[in-house]
Amino acid sequence: MSNNPVEKTENFEPKILVFACNWCTYAGADLAGVSRLQYPPNVRVLRVPCSCRVNPQFVVRAFQRGIDGVLVAGCHPGDCHYTTGNYYTRRRFLLMTRMLEYVGIDSGRFQTRWISGSEGPKFQEVVTEMTEIIRQLGPNQKLRDDVTIEMQDFEEEAVNE
Amino acid sequence: MLEMQQEMRKVAKELLESGEATVVIGWEKGALPYQTSPVLIRSAEETEKLVWDEYCQQNLSNYLIDFVYSDEKVAIFAKGCDTRAFNRLVQDKRIKAEQFTVIGVPCPGMKDRKQAAKGVADVPLAKACQECRYPNPVYANRTLGQPVTPRATAPDYSDVEAIEAMSADEKAKFWQEQYSKCIRCYACRNVCPACNCTNCIFDQSKSGWQSKDINASENQFYGITRAFHVAGRCIECGQCDMVCPSDVPIMLMNKKAKKDLDQLFGQYDAGLETESLIPLGRYDVNDPEEFM
Ligand code: SF4
Ligand code: SF4
Ligand code: SF4
Ligand code: FES
Numbered sequence: 277m278s279n280n281p282v283e284k285t286e287n288f289e290p291k292i293l294v295f296a297c298n299w300c301t302y303a304g305a306d307l308a309g310v311s312r313l314q315y316p317p318n319v320r321v322l323r324v325p326c327s328c329r330v331n332p333q334f335v336v337r338a339f340q341r342g343i344d345g346v347l348v349a350g351c352h353p354g355d356c357h358y359t360t361g362n363y364y365t366r367r368r369f370l371l372m373t374r375m376l377e378y379v380g381i382d383s384g385r386f387q388t389r390w391i392s393g394s395e396g397p398k399f400q401e402v403v404t405e406m407t408e409i410i411r412q413l414g415p416n417q418k419l420r421d422d423v424t425i426e427m428q429d430f431e432e433e434a435v436n437e
Numbered sequence: 438m439l440e441m442q443q444e445m446r447k448v449a450k451e452l453l454e455s456g457e458a459t460v461v462i463g464w465e466k467g468a469l470p471y472q473t474s475p476v477l478i479r480s481a482e483e484t485e486k487l488v489w490d491e492y493c494q495q496n497l498s499n500y501l502i503d504f505v506y507s508d509e510k511v512a513i514f515a516k517g518c519d520t521r522a523f524n525r526l527v528q529d530k531r532i533k534a535e536q537f538t539v540i541g542v543p544c545p546g547m548k549d550r551k552q553a554a555k556g557v558a559d560v561p562l563a564k565a566c567q568e569c570r571y572p573n574p575v576y577a578n579r580t581l582g583q584p585v586t587p588r589a590t591a592p593d594y595s596d597v598e599a600i601e602a603m604s605a606d607e608k609a610k611f612w613q614e615q616y617s618k619c620i621r622c623y624a625c626r627n628v629c630p631a632c633n634c635t636n637c638i639f640d641q642s643k644s645g646w647q648s649k650d651i652n653a654s655e656n657q658f659y660g661i662t663r664a665f666h667v668a669g670r671c672i673e674c675g676q677c678d679m680v681c682p683s684d685v686p687i688m689l690m691n692k693k694a695k696k697d698l699d700q701l702f703g704q705y706d707a708g709l710e711t712e713s714l715i716p717l718g719r720y721d722v723n724d725p726e727e728f729m
Pocket of ligand 3: 632634639
């Protein structure tokens with residue numbers, strides 16, 4: 277045992293941050309809501325004007341401050357309200373996903389998806405799936421500013437499983 | 438190298454005497470054998486200070502930024518990497534190429550001054566120099582000596598691959614260990630020709646981007662952010678590694694970004710010319726799609 281504040285416990289509820297583009301994913305999430313599609317209450321939706329508003333540094337900062345998973349979601353390529361914003365999003369996060377995995381963020385904790393305004397069910401599906409993945413992974417310990425990882429923590433976990 | 442040194446002194450002298458240049462940027466000898474540092478020469482007599490030896494690794498091009506608003510006529514000696522740095526600065530619109538006289542010097546490879554400082558008997562070439570693919574100037578108003586054969590033809594990513602092969606937990610542990618050594622002196626940023634922003638995010642302490650806390654988490658925020666900012670702009674000169682007082686393997690981050698960018702969007706070596714847009718500054722509708 278360590279004194280980390282992020283031990284995986286039975287009633288662990290992941291905290292997931294969703295950056296949702298105002299013009300599509302936010303509408304999609306809204307549609308999921310009015311269609312009464314159930315999705316986990318673990319997601320915190322943060323509305324942004326376009327997916328390309330999401331600076332990769334936001335993602336690192338979220339992990340630092342104790343978020344367990346981050347989803348960046350925007351319009352499908354070709355459908356961006358600002359014509360080309362999400363093409364830049366795509367380039368940026370293709371690289372950022374790899375960089376984050378390179379520094380040890382478990383794959384699946386950071387995702388980028390295209391979800392349009394009519395894809396309420398897709399929004400439900402994506403966040404449900406993501407919540408499940410992160411529930412399995414447990415609380416994020418990497419990059420957190422209140423946690424110093426000790427190798428033992430991982431080893432113990434591996435033994436317990 | 439002595440021959441080249443004579444040549445450099447001669448050229449500098451001519452430039453200063455003819456008034457073609459009022460200041461020449463080159464290298465001079467420091468206190469210890471493995472110390473060679475940048476120097477500004479303003480008179481013909483001073484040209485005797487100029488040296489060309491195996492520790493001239495320091496990239497001089499960044500000093501040009503200080504002359505952008507000056508009336509001085511500046512001439513600068515430049516190895517392959519200095520000229521790539523020069524192009525980067527032009528590409529970022531930090532300097533205008535026409536303002537400066539670039540004297541290209543083909544580079545035989547510089548030694549690792551950190552190893553030398555440790556007292557290693559047979560000092561190896563700096564890692565960046567071992568892997569260097571562009572030792573000859575890629576831009577110059579005139580070039581001295583004969584071109585040399587590049588020491589490498591393809592990038593060497595074996596060090597990056599070793600990290601990639603680790604488990605997520607091992608990676609996190611490795612980088613936490615490395616970045617807990619960082620003292621956030623920002624030397625790696627200051628020396629870097631890709632990091633030439635007038636207003637760096639890390640100098641804006643009131644913006645809330647970066648706290649002043651020195652801990653592995655904040656330091657990694659710095660490391661990841663800087664690596665991302667220089668992605669596609671890094672010229673692989675290895676200066677950042679060389680100046681880091683804590684031996685943080687900074688290039689290991691930069692090389693990862695370069696490797697992935699090349700794989701995703703096609704090979705792009707920064708600073709070879711000044712016309713193209715950097716990989717993260719453009720897009721292609723047919724970029725790889727992983728986010729459906
Ligand atoms: S030079 Fe080294 S110690 Fe200084 S800020 Fe860069 S990584 Fe940190
Ligand atoms: S990041 Fe390092 S290797 Fe790349 S250009 Fe800057 S100083 Fe040179
Ligand atoms: S760290 Fe980023 S903001 Fe700062 S100088 Fe480098 S590229 Fe510019
Ligand atoms: S407006 Fe939705 S991604 Fe640009």
